[in-house]
Amino acid sequence: MIRTRAVRRPRGVVFALPVLWVLGVVAWELVSPRGEGVHLLAIVAVAATGCAVTGRRRRLLRELERAREVAATAQRVLLRPLPPRLDGITLAGGHLSVSEGALVGGDLYEALATPYGVRIVMGDVRGHGLTAIGTVAAVLGSFREAAHDEPALAGVLRRLDRALQRHLCERARAEAQARPGTEQERGLGEEFVTVLLLEIRPDGLVTAVNCGHPWPYRLSVTACEGPRAAAVGRGDPLPPLGLFPLPPELPVAPLTRLLPGDALVLHTDGAEDARDADGAFFPLAGVLDAVADRAPVVPAAVIEHVQSALLRHTGGRLSDDIALLVLSNDRCLAQGREPRPCLARSGRPRR
Known part of the structure; x- marks a missing residue:
């Protein structure tokens, strides 16, 4: 099967073309005689710019709504009733x-x-958002197993601590691979529960x-x-x-x-x-x-x-x-x- 990749326009193009159009209209207004056609062209240019911005805003709102739905689902799974x-x-x-x-x-x-x-x-994880919910998942997942396996609370706590350390190390490595040149241990001293x-x-x-x-x-x-x-x-x-x-x-x-x-x-x-x-x-x-x-x-x-x-x-x-x-x-x-x-x-x- 041959897969085709959709050609995506750079984000700046969405705004650059209408802006250049408006600048061109302004320049034409300065060097040309006043006329109704020119005013109409300016109105169309401004309307096109507004449509581009509105379309971009609607896409961002849809993406935000989808992110909220995913977050709400993750929250319900982790903090189950x-x-x-x-x-x-x-x-x-x-x-x-x-x-x-x-x-x-x-x-x-x-x-x-x-x-x-x-x-x-x-417990209470430092911070909010997807970073915090990953830590919540690591701690709760460890507790749900250790609570049944460990005879003493001290053993349960040590299991939670090891799970947290593994999670922080894995996240630090992932961040270092995503952004080469950053400190691998940067997040370890900033996160606690x-x-x-x-x-x-x-x-x-x-x-x-x-x-x-x-x-x-x-x-x-x-x-x-x-x-x-x-x-x-x-x-x-x-x-x-x-x-x-x-x-x-x-x-x-x-x-x-x-x-x-x-x-x-x-x-x-x-x-x-x-x-x-x-x-x-x-x-x-x-x-x-x-x-x-x-x-x-x-x-x-x-x-x-x-x-x-x-x-x-x-x-x-x-x-x-x-x-x-x-x-x-x-x-x-x-x-x-x-x-x-x-x-x-x-x-x-x-x-």
Whole structure:
């Protein structure tokens, strides 16, 4: 079969010919007597220029629309919908984009039922766009395998780190081949991923390992005094993946224990960094405390409430993507046993 190649005009030709035509008309106007035909020729030239520009703009808009469709499909494949329940854990996830047109972001989350308990990952890749979504794919793909294979969370984290390093090296080599003369290791020091790994065991014990990610909040429906939403986390987290090699010993430790009806709220740093018009930060702890006061905690309702409060606080002008993940222990509730109620702050039983 003989293949023919379509002859493509250089991009500059689309604009050069009408522009030269207009210049010729202007020159003719300067040296020739005024006449209706000349004015008509000028009008036709300007119209031709406008048509060329309009055609180019329409092609760019079509290409942009196709790119958005591809991006949206990739986003749906990577951040697939979470199941409503995993081994007695009810969960829901949500995402707010910094821009209506920015369908591809760097936030990632996943929850899986494994032989070792329900395992969760939440992370935030530096940057946006197709570069970030490639890194998201590498981290999530590694987690979905390692979570079932590795008995300890430390092993899962090391698998994620190796997958990220391979991805960055392959991308740096590809960029060096595409642009000879550039530094092959240029992208390695510029890309990193914050990662929070959790494991919820059947008895409600939660263990965690954190690499540069915000610690989660625990919503307690059994707390009779003080706030019902409290940040949980011990010590400073490790640096984000991609910046430094992991230490020989990883600090995987008990984080908290989820009693029946209690919940965990995971989030990216965009939630607490969101500001209003006066520069005040979003009061995430206070909003979650108000939600926890309405037992029982429903993860989907928590997501909707926090997202609405964020949009009100910022006036819809977000400065960063925001991902939320809520997990509630309803093991006893599923067996028909309600958690023991306590008195609310007003002294009346909570409903």
